[in-house]
Amino acid sequence: MNAQLDSAPLNQTLLARFSARLGPQLSLRLTLLILASLLIIPMLHLLPADSPLHVSAYILTLVGKILCYAIVALALDLVWGYAGLLSLGHGLFFALGGYAMGMYLMRESAGDGLPEFMTFLSWTELPWYWYGTSSFLWAMCLVVLAPGLLALVFGFFAFRSRIKGVYFSIMTQALTFAGMLLFFRNETGFGGNNGFTNFRSLLGFDITAPGTRALLFCATIALLSGSLLLSWKLARSKFGRVLTALRDAENRLMFCGYDPRGYKLFIWVLSAVLCGLAGALYVPLVGIINPSEMSPTNSIEAAVWVALGGRGTLIGPLLGAGMVNGMKSWFTVAFPEYWLFFLGALFILVTLYLPKGLLGILKKGDPK
Amino acid sequence: MSAIVYRILLSLTLLLPLCAQAGDANDLVAANAGQQAKLLERWAAQPDPARQPLLDALQQGRIGSDSSKTAFIEIDGKWQAVEGAAEPQSNPRKLRLNNRLRGLLIIAQASQQLLSDDPAERLAAAQTLQQKGKPALLPLLNQQLASETDEQVQIAMTLALANLELVDPDPQVRLKAVRLLGETGEPLARVRLQGLLAEGVEPNALVRSAAATSLEQVKRRLLFGELLGQAFSGLSLGSILLLAALGLAITFGLLGVINMAHGEMLMLGAYATYMVQVLFQRFAPEALALYPLVALPVAFFITAAIGMALERTVIRHLYGRPLETLLATWGISLILIQLVRMVFGAQNVEVANPYWLSGGIQVLPNLVLPYSRIVIIGFALFVVALTWLLLNKTRLGLNVRAVTQNRNMAACCGVPTGRVDMLAFGLGSGIAGLGGVALSQIGNVGPDLGQSYIIDSFLVVVLGGVGQLAGSVMAAFGLGIANKILEPQIGAVLGKILILGLIILFIQKRPQGLFALKGRVID
Numbered sequence: 001m002n003a004q005l006d007s008a009p010l011n012q013t014l015l016a017r018f019s020a021r022l023g024p025q026l027s028l029r030l031t032l033l034i035l036a037s038l039l040i041i042p043m044l045h046l047l048p049a050d051s052p053l054h055v056s057a058y059i060l061t062l063v064g065k066i067l068c069y070a071i072v073a074l075a076l077d078l079v080w081g082y083a084g085l086l087s088l089g090h091g092l093f094f095a096l097g098g099y100a101m102g103m104y105l106m107r108e109s110a111g112d113g114l115p116e117f118m119t120f121l122s123w124t125e126l127p128w129y130w131y132g133t134s135s136f137l138w139a140m141c142l143v144v145l146a147p148g149l150l151a152l153v154f155g156f157f158a159f160r161s162r163i164k165g166v167y168f169s170i171m172t173q174a175l176t177f178a179g180m181l182l183f184f185r186n187e188t189g190f191g192g193n194n195g196f197t198n199f200r201s202l203l204g205f206d207i208t209a210p211g212t213r214a215l216l217f218c219a220t221i222a223l224l225s226g227s228l229l230l231s232w233k234l235a236r237s238k239f240g241r242v243l244t245a246l247r248d249a250e251n252r253l254m255f256c257g258y259d260p261r262g263y264k265l266f267i268w269v270l271s272a273v274l275c276g277l278a279g280a281l282y283v284p285l286v287g288i289i290n291p292s293e294m295s296p297t298n299s300i301e302a303a304v305w306v307a308l309g310g311r312g313t314l315i316g317p318l319l320g321a322g323m324v325n326g327m328k329s330w331f332t333v334a335f336p337e338y339w340l341f342f343l344g345a346l347f348i349l350v351t352l353y354l355p356k357g358l359l360g361i362l363k364k365g366d367p368k
Numbered sequence: 369m370s371a372i373v374y375r376i377l378l379s380l381t382l383l384l385p386l387c388a389q390a391g392d393a394n395d396l397v398a399a400n401a402g403q404q405a406k407l408l409e410r411w412a413a414q415p416d417p418a419r420q421p422l423l424d425a426l427q428q429g430r431i432g433s434d435s436s437k438t439a440f441i442e443i444d445g446k447w448q449a450v451e452g453a454a455e456p457q458s459n460p461r462k463l464r465l466n467n468r469l470r471g472l473l474i475i476a477q478a479s480q481q482l483l484s485d486d487p488a489e490r491l492a493a494a495q496t497l498q499q500k501g502k503p504a505l506l507p508l509l510n511q512q513l514a515s516e517t518d519e520q521v522q523i524a525m526t527l528a529l530a531n532l533e534l535v536d537p538d539p540q541v542r543l544k545a546v547r548l549l550g551e552t553g554e555p556l557a558r559v560r561l562q563g564l565l566a567e568g569v570e571p572n573a574l575v576r577s578a579a580a581t582s583l584e585q586v587k588r589r590l591l592f593g594e595l596l597g598q599a600f601s602g603l604s605l606g607s608i609l610l611l612a613a614l615g616l617a618i619t620f621g622l623l624g625v626i627n628m629a630h631g632e633m634l635m636l637g638a639y640a641t642y643m644v645q646v647l648f649q650r651f652a653p654e655a656l657a658l659y660p661l662v663a664l665p666v667a668f669f670i671t672a673a674i675g676m677a678l679e680r681t682v683i684r685h686l687y688g689r690p691l692e693t694l695l696a697t698w699g700i701s702l703i704l705i706q707l708v709r710m711v712f713g714a715q716n717v718e719v720a721n722p723y724w725l726s727g728g729i730q731v732l733p734n735l736v737l738p739y740s741r742i743v744i745i746g747f748a749l750f751v752v753a754l755t756w757l758l759l760n761k762t763r764l765g766l767n768v769r770a771v772t773q774n775r776n777m778a779a780c781c782g783v784p785t786g787r788v789d790m791l792a793f794g795l796g797s798g799i800a801g802l803g804g805v806a807l808s809q810i811g812n813v814g815p816d817l818g819q820s821y822i823i824d825s826f827l828v829v830v831l832g833g834v835g836q837l838a839g840s841v842m843a844a845f846g847l848g849i850a851n852k853i854l855e856p857q858i859g860a861v862l863g864k865i866l867i868l869g870l871i872i873l874f875i876q877k878r879p880q881g882l883f884a885l886k887g888r889v890i891d
Contacts, residue, residue: 165691166691170826170830173823174868178865178868337710346699352685355692
């Protein structure tokens with residue numbers, strides 16, 4: 001069975017050459033430029049509401065949301081496109097980061113008292129894991145630590161026994177499913193079904209004020225640009241080459257004397273932390289977090305963003321996340337019944353006809 | 369002619385007791401509520417078979433009285449005098465019973481039934497009296513118990529008796545009752561004994577200590593039933609998981625891909641059952657009870673055809689790219705779910721059990737085994753046996769096993785791998801369709817039916833390993849029983865998480881599952 005699971009098809013050598021050539025400075029700079037130009041949205045949002053150039057809070061939140069998703073797509077691409085580990089559980093890390101941020105926001109809006117949902121459950125004191133969440137700094141630590149530690153423990157055991165391929169995918173899916181069930185329970189202490197909402201302020205600023213929103217938006221762009229640069233550096237380093245080799249022929253890499261576990265674990269944890277950070281920005285921007293963010297459906301949808309844009313590239317995932325989510329917000333308003341048909345068809349068509357994603361088409365015309 | 373005569377005679381004989389019982393019905397309608405209660409209590413203590421029709425009519429609200437306080441019974445919309453042959457002087461007013469009278473009526477009916485010739489009726493009566501008995505019934509119960517021959521009814525009556533004696537002023541009688549309760553294994557006995565042991569209920573220390581001992585005994589007996597119940601629901605869940613995972617294990621072993629649309633095959637199988645049921649209701653209502661049997665081949669062929677079509681059109685083109693197959697089949701599952709949602713609606717559809725699948729066997733006082741679940745366990749084993757025969761005794765099975773072990777070598781030996789893939793995929797999907805028929809008999813049938821099974825059935829495949837049916841069987845029943853035993857201890861969610869953790873740890877030890885094919889291939 002191993003033989004079939006791992007038998008590398010011929011086109012993987014093509015892919016390897018393809019990804020080695022990736023990240024030319026030009027396209028990276030172009031992307032960064034586009035991201036920087038998005039900075040105009042929060043500026044326009046700050047204009048008075050009657051100005052013709054004013055951008056509504058809806059658009060700002062929507063674009064901000066998509067940018068957060070783009071970070072998730074990039075993080076997923078790091079593990080899937082480069083290391084060949086398709087995670088179907090990245091929504092879990094995203095939601096964990098979001099919940100960590102949400103804990104702080106809930107504490108801040110509750111003041112000295114308990115968060116509202118706890119009073120409903122007639123709890124008299126905070127559970128131990130809420131300790132210190134009223135401090136923004138500790139909450140930020142949690143944003144990194146919660147997804148990071150979970151990824152570390154899960155990854156350690158998974159990579160130690162060399163779980164990969166579909167085994168790894170379904171394990172991660174089961175993980176996020178279990179997480180969702182856990183967070184749906186009221187007794188878990190995270191607001192059960194409803195999750196966290198009704199946030200009031202962030203660091204003392206009103207969370208719905210245009211200024212706060214604009215700043216959050218800028219922070220998202222900064223995080224996205226930062227993770228893009230980091231991934232670019234990683235992909236071009238020796239580390240990135242080892243990852244690609246790991247994806248294409250793990251056994252041969254081991255025969256060459258490398259131990260793949262450390263490489264996998266590092267990129268896996270990094271990816272989880274990036275997701276957590278994206279979640280932490282998503283929550284104050286959108287104003288709600290609930291366990292449905294952890295549903296396997298969400299995580300698997302992220303995979304199609306990456307596949308559509310082109311995995312193993314850095315810009316592809318951003319493109320894919322933007323396109324799919326843009327279409328989703330249009331479709332679910334215009335033809336809500338047909339969105340799942342469209343999404344399903346996208347899954348099938350992209351895997352059948354666009355194995356290298358949209359960027360693969362663009363690259364075809366490239367004489368190099 | 370003779371039939372009509374018989375009928376008239378028969379109805380006359382039916383009416384006879386009404387005449388013989390002159391007074392009862394009229395007494396009842398003439399009395400006020402308090403007197404009526406007393407009357408009913410007296411009737412309960414001294415049951416008389418002749419009173420049966422009156423009680424039944426009373427319970428169905430068919431008794432009324434006219435202005436002269438004569439009792440009338442409503443038969444097919446017409447009023448007839450219960451006693452004698454009087455004509456109603458005014459339109460009779462129906463007799464309304466308040467809740468207290470209603471309760472008393474139930475007791476009276478039960479005590480009436482105690483005299484029945486049918487043991488099942490006597491049992492039901494004794495069980496009613498366990499819950500609702502009154503001390504006034506003690507002589508009657510003692511008398512009936514002495515002449516009772518059926519063992520089950522004896523137990524039930526003893527229990528009803530003991531229940532009544534618990535409130536007796538004489539501590540000796542209470543002591544006897546407590547000991548008697550200790551010898552049964554009824555959930556009700558536990559409740560009663562616990563009530564007795566509560567603060568300040570029982571003044572006598574001797575009775576209290578006897579009650580504590582009895583309670584322990586009852587608990588021990590009940591525990592046995594509970595454990596058996598958990599094991600049985602574990603077996604039941606395991607058989608469902610087995611039906612869901614069997615096809616997945618075959619296709620995964622063969623193609624190395626996880627078919628994420630496999631859960632939707634279960635769902636389609638369940639909807640096929642629903643459609644067969646609707647067709648039966650419309651065209652052959654007299655044979656409705658047989659519809660699950662017809663649904664089996666229908667569901668199998670529909671899902672197998674869809675599975676083969678998917679293999680031909682999508683999965684075939686993705687060989688060697690398991691992760692992408694995963695995504696593509698996920699897309700297929702999204703489309704199938706939405707399609708079903710649009711055709712049948714997002715609500716659950718109603719699939720009713722035929723009579724031979726409803727009800728169950730009462731094994732222990734607190735353990736009922738539903739027929740549907742017993743049949744499904746048997747059915748799952750039957751499907752496994754068929755699959756085993758198919759894989760081990762047929763040409764197709766030989767080919768499937770060959771391709772599973774080494775695709776290239778099999779192709780070199782002339783095995784048509786493409787055809788084998790298609791047929792195996794159809795087989796896997798068809799088995800899932802059969803699983804859908806089974807699921808429709810015990811759960812809700814809705815568009816999301818399959819979603820909840822795909823993760824669990826993959827865990828079965830991971831645990832069992834591929835290429836061996838025994839692995840799937842062991843893993844499915846193991847997971848099912850582990851789930852059901854953990855559930856009451858730590859809750860369903862934590863149980864699931866714990867099991868997931870255990871599986872991850874298990875893979876550390878045996879990455880290929882419980883039963884792995886041995887091979888030396890490495891890429």
